[in-house]
Each structure stands twice: as C-alpha cells, then as structure tokens.
Amino acid sequence: MQHKKTNTDDIISMANQLRWSIGDDYHDKLTEGIYTDAAAIAKKTVKTEGAKGAFNPDATIDKILTSRTWGFPIMLLMLAVVLWLTIEGANVPSAMLFDLLLGQVYPLLKGLAASIGLTWWIDGLLIDGVYLAVAWVIAVMLPPMAIFFPLFTLLEDFGYLPRVAFNLDKLFKKSGASGKQALTMSMGFGCNAAGVVATRIIDSPRERLIAIITNNFSLCNGRWPTQILIAAIFIGAVAPARFAGLVSMAAVIGIAVLGMFFMFIVSWFLSRTVLKGEVSTFTLELPPYRIPRFWKTVYTSLIDRTLIVLWRAIVFAAPAGAIIWLVSNIYIGNSSIASWAINSMDGFGWWFGLNGVILLAYILAIPANEIVIPTILMLTVATIGQTTLGAGSGVMFELDSASATGELLKAGGWTLLTAINLMLFSLLHNPCSTTIYTIYKETGSKKWTTVASVLPVILGFIVTFLVAQLWRIFVG
Amino acid sequence: MSAKTDSPCAGCKHYNNEGLKKLGVDVSEFDYVIALAGNPNTGKSTVFNALTGLRQHTGNWPGKTVSRAEGGFSFNDKKYKMIDLPGTYSLLSTSEDEEIARDFILFGKPDVTVIVVDAGRLERNLNLVLQILEITDRAVLCLNLIDEAERQNISIDDRSLSRELGIPVVPTIARSNRGIKELLQTIDEVATGRLKIKPHRIHHLPAGLKKAVTQLSMKLDKQFPNLPNSRWIALRLMEGDQRVIDALKSGKLA
Numbered sequence: 001m002q003h004k005k006t007n008t009d010d011i012i013s014m015a016n017q018l019r020w021s022i023g024d025d026y027h028d029k030l031t032e033g034i035y036t037d038a039a040a041i042a043k044k045t046v047k048t049e050g051a052k053g054a055f056n057p058d059a060t061i062d063k064i065l066t067s068r069t070w071g072f073p074i075m076l077l078m079l080a081v082v083l084w085l086t087i088e089g090a091n092v093p094s095a096m097l098f099d100l101l102l103g104q105v106y107p108l109l110k111g112l113a114a115s116i117g118l119t120w121w122i123d124g125l126l127i128d129g130v131y132l133a134v135a136w137v138i139a140v141m142l143p144p145m146a147i148f149f150p151l152f153t154l155l156e157d158f159g160y161l162p163r164v165a166f167n168l169d170k171l172f173k174k175s176g177a178s179g180k181q182a183l184t185m186s187m188g189f190g191c192n193a194a195g196v197v198a199t200r201i202i203d204s205p206r207e208r209l210i211a212i213i214t215n216n217f218s219l220c221n222g223r224w225p226t227q228i229l230i231a232a233i234f235i236g237a238v239a240p241a242r243f244a245g246l247v248s249m250a251a252v253i254g255i256a257v258l259g260m261f262f263m264f265i266v267s268w269f270l271s272r273t274v275l276k277g278e279v280s281t282f283t284l285e286l287p288p289y290r291i292p293r294f295w296k297t298v299y300t301s302l303i304d305r306t307l308i309v310l311w312r313a314i315v316f317a318a319p320a321g322a323i324i325w326l327v328s329n330i331y332i333g334n335s336s337i338a339s340w341a342i343n344s345m346d347g348f349g350w351w352f353g354l355n356g357v358i359l360l361a362y363i364l365a366i367p368a369n370e371i372v373i374p375t376i377l378m379l380t381v382a383t384i385g386q387t388t389l390g391a392g393s394g395v396m397f398e399l400d401s402a403s404a405t406g407e408l409l410k411a412g413g414w415t416l417l418t419a420i421n422l423m424l425f426s427l428l429h430n431p432c433s434t435t436i437y438t439i440y441k442e443t444g445s446k447k448w449t450t451v452a453s454v455l456p457v458i459l460g461f462i463v464t465f466l467v468a469q470l471w472r473i474f475v476g
Numbered sequence: 477m478s479a480k481t482d483s484p485c486a487g488c489k490h491y492n493n494e495g496l497k498k499l500g501v502d503v504s505e506f507d508y509v510i511a512l513a514g515n516p517n518t519g520k521s522t523v524f525n526a527l528t529g530l531r532q533h534t535g536n537w538p539g540k541t542v543s544r545a546e547g548g549f550s551f552n553d554k555k556y557k558m559i560d561l562p563g564t565y566s567l568l569s570t571s572e573d574e575e576i577a578r579d580f581i582l583f584g585k586p587d588v589t590v591i592v593v594d595a596g597r598l599e600r601n602l603n604l605v606l607q608i609l610e611i612t613d614r615a616v617l618c619l620n621l622i623d624e625a626e627r628q629n630i631s632i633d634d635r636s637l638s639r640e641l642g643i644p645v646v647p648t649i650a651r652s653n654r655g656i657k658e659l660l661q662t663i664d665e666v667a668t669g670r671l672k673i674k675p676h677r678i679h680h681l682p683a684g685l686k687k688a689v690t691q692l693s694m695k696l697d698k699q700f701p702n703l704p705n706s707r708w709i710a711l712r713l714m715e716g717d718q719r720v721i722d723a724l725k726s727g728k729l730a
Contacts, residue, residue: 019688029684029685031568038602041640046632047633
C-alpha cells in the first residue's frame with residue numbers, strides 16, 4: 001500500500017514537472033491541438049454546397065431583433081403583446097371559474113355540511129378556510145398562467161431568449177455581471193427558483209452569486225397575477241374605459257422594467273463593493289430560429305409549467321386558508337388575532353403607503369407569492385366586517401368580477417397610492433420560501449442566503465416609503 | 477409527480493413492435509447506463525424524450541438543462557437507464573454544468589455515452605466529441621438536426637465520419653423521431669459489446685505536449701493497468717485538476 005502511494009505521488013510530481021517544461025500556454029496548446037483535429041475531420045466529412053451569401057433568413061431576422069435601434073423596442077413590444085393577451089384573455093375563463101367554484105360548488109358544500117350536521121368550526125376550517133383558499137387560487141391563477149406560459153414557451157422555442165440575452169449583454173457587462181445573467185433573468189420571469197438553478201451556467205462564482213442574489217428582481221409568475229389584477233382595478237380605472245386595458249398593461253410592463261432596472265443597479269453595487277472582480281467573457285451561440293411545434297409546445301408548457309406551478313400554489317394555499325380562517329376566528333378579548341395584528345401594523349404600514357392588511361398578508365404568504373391577493377381580500381373582509389359582499393368574518397367569499405374586488409378594497413380604505421405601492425412591494429420583497437431554500441442549496445451559504453432574502457425587502461421599504469412621502473407632498 | 481408507465485396501449489401488438497418500451501422515470505432495475513452528452517442546443521433533451529417517453533422540457537436556447545435528468549427505457553428485453561447531462565461546449569473548464577457532465581462520464585462510467593451533435597455545426601461540436609472520446613471508449617455519435625443542415629445545404633458523409641472518429645454514427649431528426657430506431661439498435665450493440673469500437677484519439681498535439689503526455693500516460697498505465705483513459709488523465713494532471721488528482725490518490729479512477 002505504502003509503495004503504491006509513493007508511486008501515485010511520483011506521478012503527480014512528474015505531471016507538475018512536465019507542465020513547467022511545457023510552459024504557460026499549456027491550456028492554449030491543448031485547445032489548439034483539439035481544434036486542429038476537429039478541423040481536419042470536418043474537412044474530410046462536411047460538404048457545403050450552393051452559393052455562399054445566398055439569402056439567409058436567420059441572419060436577416062437577427063439583424064432586426066438584435067439591432068441597436070430596434071432590439072429594445074421589439075423586446076418591450078413582445079412583452080406587451082404577451083401581457084395584453086394574458087390580461088384580455090384571462091377575464092372570461094376567470095369569471096367562469098369563479099362562478100363554478102364559488103357560486104355553485106361552495107353553496108353546495110355548505111349545504112352538504114349543514115345536512116350532515118358538521119360542527120361549525122370544522123365546517124369553517126375546511127370549507128370557509130381550506131376550500132375557499134384553494135378555489136380562489138385556481139380561479140385567480142389558472143387562466144392567466146394557462147395563457148402566459150404557453151406564449152412564453154413559444155417565444156422560447158422559436159429561439160428568442162438568446163437574442164434577449166444578446167441585447168442585454170452590454171448592460172449586464174456594464175453593471176459588472178455576466179452576460180449570461182440575461183438568460184437566468186428570463187427564467188426568473190417564469191419562476192425565481194428555476195432562475196436560481198439556471199445560474200449554474202455561469203462559470204465565475206462571483207458573477208454567479210450576483211445572478212442568484214438579483215434573480216428575485218425578475219417578476220415571477222406568482223407575482224404576475226397580483227400585478228395584473230391590481231393594475232386592472234386601480235390603474236386601468238384612472239384611464240378612459242377604451243384605454244383601460246392598455247394603461248394597465250403599460251403599468252405592469254413598467255413594474256417589470258423597474259425590476260430589471262433594480263437588477264442592474266444592485267448588480268452594479270455588488271460588483272463594486274462586496275463582490276469585486278473582473279468581468280469574464282463568454283461566447284453565446286445564437287441558435288437557429290425554429291418554428292415551434294404549436295400544439296406540442298402548448299401541451300408541454302401546460303403540463304410542465306402551468307400545472308406544476310398551480311399545484312404548488314394549491315399545496316401552499318390549503319394550509320394558509322386554514323390559518324387565515326383561524327386567525328380571523330380566534331378572539332383575544334374583543335378582537336380576532338387577525339384584526340389585532342392588522343391594527344397594530346396599520347401605523348407602520350402608513351409610512352410606506354401600505355396598510356396592516358397587506359403586511360399581514362405578506363407575512364402569511366411567505367410560502368408562496370401566489371396567495372397574496374386572496375389573503376388580502378379575505379383579511380379586508382374580516383377587518384371591515386363587510387357582510388354584504390362576503391359571507392361573514394374570516395370567510396373567503398365570492399367576487400364575480402374585478403370591479404367587485406375593487407369596490408371591496410376601496411371600502412377597506414385603499415387608494416391609488418395603496419395600489420401602486422402594493423405593486424412596488426410585490427416586486428421588491430423577500431423571495432418565496434422555495435426560492436430561499438433553493439438559494440441556500442445552490443450557494444451553500446447562510447450568509448448569502450440571508451443577503452438575498454433581506455436585501456429586496458429593505459429596498460422595498462425604501463422605495464415604497466419614498467413614493468408614499470412624495471405622493472403625499474405632490475398629489476395629496 | 478410520478479409518470480405512469482402502464483399505458484392501455486401496452487397490450488396492443490403495435491405498441492411494442494419496435495422492441496422499444498418507454499419506461500419514463502422508472503429506473504429501478506436496469507442492465508445498462510447510458511449517458512447523453514453534447515453541446516448546448518443540439519436537441520439532447522429531445523433525443524432523451526424520444527427514448528424515455530418523458531417530457532423533459534425542451535427549449536431553444538443554450539444551457540437549458542443545468543442538472544442531470546434521468547429516465548429509462550427497455551429495448552430487446554434489456555433495461556436501460558439514461559442520464560441527460562447538461563449541454564457543454566467543452567469539459568476543460570470548471571463551471572458547474574461542465575463538472576457535472578465530466579464527472580459523470582469519468583466517475584459514473586456509463587456503459588455507452590451517446591454524443592448528440594448538430595449536423596449543421598459539426599466542426600464546432602467536434603471539440604467536445606474529441607474530448608469525450610479521450611475519456612471513454614464506448615460512445616455513439618448521434619448526428620442530429622440533419623434536416624436543418626440540409627436546408628443550409630450542408631451534407632455530411634456519415635460513413636467517413638464514423639471511420640474518422642472510430643465510433644458508430646447515426647443520423648437523426650429527433651424532433652420527428654427519425655433515426656431513433658437505428659440509434660437504439662446501435663446503443664444496444666455497443667452496450668452489449670457486440671460492436672467493438674476504437675475511438676479517435678487527439679493526435680495533432682504540439683510536439684512538446686505530445687511527448688509529455690506519452691511519458692506521463694505510460695507511467696500511469698504501468699501503475700494502473702486497467703485505466704481506459706490514461707492519456708486524458710495525464711492531460712488533466714498536467715493541468716493541475718485537483719479533482720482528478722484526488723481521484724487518482726483515492727483510487728477512484730482505476
């Protein structure tokens with residue numbers, strides 16, 4: 001054994017000596033050797049026919065999509081079209097789902113529970129808590145996701161994502177990050193946890209950390225519905241009816257672009273302070289455009305993305321529904337735990353143009369961003385004791401349209417400022433628990449996980465504070 | 477979420493008439509392990525899906541698969557476990573995706589490594605192919621996307637390519653399942669050892685480097701007679717690759 005070990009050490013020291021004798025350019029020489037072989041084989045086996053410089057559709061499309069002048073406008077236009085289709089298309093199926101799950105199934109379940117004489121609190125916990133939370137999440141989230149994800153996947157299969165990366169490369173380089181971060185950012189628009197895992201394509205540990213920490217600034221699909229709903233209710237309502245859709249879409253794009261802006265700023269800040277270093281170069285292959293196989297893409301994106309994300313939301317929503325019902329129905333003295341928490345946070349929330357309901361909803365919704373809106377609505381009913389719209393305190397209720405949601409929120413004291421700051425806070429707050437866990441798994445560091453989790457919340461409070469103060473000075 | 481492997485079609489004689497049975501994620505018992513390697517965006521995941529019947533998400537951008545995915549299929553009564561490795565341009569750097577790919581081929585010792593290449597970009601793809609052939613001597617080249625290459629007026633002489641590389645070459649269009657049957661047949665032949673192969677080894681190395689590699693690999697061969705890839709290990713040792721050094725010390729390689 002001893003003998004063998006010495007021999008291994010011998011080999012290693014011999015390797016080191018040989019390496020010195022070859023010189024600094026060892027790696028280059030090796031790479032060169034491989035390329036020479038590759039070129040020789042290719043020369044013998046590959047034949048290219050036809051006139052060179054003939055019309056090349058890929059190059060022509062690339063010239064437009066990655067052009068200095070048109071690259072960015074086209075990118076925003078694509079995003080706008082996708083969002084517009086999502087907002088406009090989701091209304092009808094959403095209303096149908098509401099009608100089915102809350103208008104018909106809910107009373108049926110209630111009737112059933114009454115007929116078998118279910119104890120009031122079991123009935124409340126299961127039907128008014130768990131069932132309503134799940135039904136809400138399905139009705140709010142399924143339609144926009146079923147439209148947004150297939151559209152996004154079609155763009156991806158067509159080959160547009162690498163062009164986005166190409167366009168954004170310069171901005172990322174300027175902020176001291178890797179150009180590949182543009183790809184992980186795009187993944188983040190689908191899901192931040194997926195975006196964090198995707199950072200494995202980045203070689204430099206420094207740049208990878210930057211990409212992980214800032215991925216949360218990509219508006220993820222759990223937050224798109226919040227943005228879309230609040231924009232439609234409050235911001236679209238400010239504009240004349242004909243332009244309501246366009247204006248709310250512009251607002252959502254504004255938030256998404258603001259997120260990208262924060263991604264650049266924070267990357268820039270990190271790469272000049274705690275994560276200093278050289279920017280590494282990389283080659284990005286622009287793959288050929290491929291006409292996506294439409295139905296196959298729609299099918300796989302529904303299965304792979306929509307249903308998996310929806311399932312996750314349901315898994316988190318069910319217990320959250322139970323907890324919401326409990327905090328709204330367990331009383332300490334004269335008020336429920338929920339209203340006690342909301343009242344005590346209202347003052348703090350005021351400084352940021354938010355309110356106690358929103359803050360409590362964000363605490364309850366740490367497991368999943370998807371359930372923020374349902375939680376907010378339910379808590380609002382609980383605190384203002386609105387019984388005309390809902391079925392009573394602590395019950396998630398039936399709202400058949402966005403306008404009814406708006407009425408309720410206005411009754412709960414919401415203004416345009418509350419809506420804008422909710423949108424900002426939804427962009428700038430801690431990642432969901434799945435993403436936090438993924439960050440920990442990928443970095444293996446408690447320190448960086450904490451930074452990635454806390455930094456966005458701090459930014460969120462700073463931004464909403466500034467907006468609230470300026471709003472009160474200038475708008476009143 | 478577990479994939480269902482019992483399809484109502486399974487009883488029909490047309491279902492299994494090619495000897496292929498897609499086993500989805502059921503990889504419990506298997507006879508052979510197949511690694512799927514290749515450059516990013518060459519349709520690796522599409523080949524993976526075509527063989528396993530899984531619907532691993534595919535997308536048209538490089539670097540989509542960042543961790544390895546596993547699936548299984550059975551062919552001619554043999555069960556295969558297939559691992560879809562992250563797409564990489566090379567195995568020489570230290571990014572995590574390249575390490576996952578390299579470690580699996582080196583330490584996982586797959587029975588067959590299927591290397592998927594884009595027929596329209598063969599020369600660039602060969603860089604990785606040649607590196608893999610230094611590590612393993614059981615490989616099959618899947619010459620994918622030949623339809624796209626044809627559209628670009630590129631034709632490839634797959635027979636002489638096979639001769640040059642010393643491994644079987646199967647032209648495919650994985651998107652529409654063309655050539656998958658032949659690919660299976662070839663994988664089967666290499667896995668069972670019916671097809672003996674002698675892969676290409678890089679020979680255009682600069683003189684000094686070549687001499688050093690030969691010297692070191694001879695010494696390695698003497699010490700570890702069963703090492704299938706002493707030349708490549710020698711190259712890595714000279715690069716100062718810590719993982720390979722550790723693996724050599726712990727006897728993990730031989």
